[in-house]
Structure formats: structure tokens, C-alpha cells
Amino acid sequence: MDWLHEVLLQWGALFRPYVRDIALAMVATSLVVFGDDINRFIRRQVAGMHFFWRTLIFVLVCAFGYGAFTLFVTPLVASQLAGLSTIWLPWATLGIFTLLGILAQRRRQA
DSSP, X not given: OHHHHHHHHHHHHHHGGGHHHHHHHXXXXXXXXXXXXXHHHHHHXXXXXXXXXXXXXXXXXXXXXXXXXXXXXXXXXXXHHHTSOTTTHHHHHHHHHHHHHHHHHHTTOO
């Protein structure tokens, strides 16, 4: 049983240097999965505005809003992942990406 623990530690150690990249992929994937809902909500909020303002708000949200969200949320997700033990890091990563994949499939985005 000690060999299994060692294998899991080695597997987790492979993930450890890439925690920030994994977090960025999780945040970006979440934006892809939920971006349509966010855009739909914003579209409803600005529906009564002039075309110029609607377009400006849409450009600001898509270009800067999603970028700022990614910039600020990625370190938070990375710190949460970094706090996991080396044994649990790969399992949590696979679980989160599996959940995002299931959500994408249910939303027919896969």
C-alpha cells in the first residue's frame, strides 16, 4: 500500500508546477461555459438603451470585463489549488474539469 501512496505523490508532483496554468484553464473554461448566460443577462439589462451605448457596453464587457475577471479570479483559484495536498491536487483538477465538461455538454457547448 505504501507504493500506491508513493505513486499518488509522484503523480501529484507532476501537477504542482502547473497550478497557475490549470487555474487559468479552469477560469477560461468557466467563462466559455457560462459566457452565453452572462451576455444574455447584460443584453436584457441594456435592451432599452441606444445602439451606441449597447455596443459600447458589450465591447467593454467582452474585451475588458472578461479579461479583468480572468486576471483577478485566476490567482484565487490557483491559491485554492495550491492549498490542496499533493495527493489530492490531480483528483481535484480532474474532478473540476469533468464537472465543467458535464456542464458544457448539458448546455450543448461541447
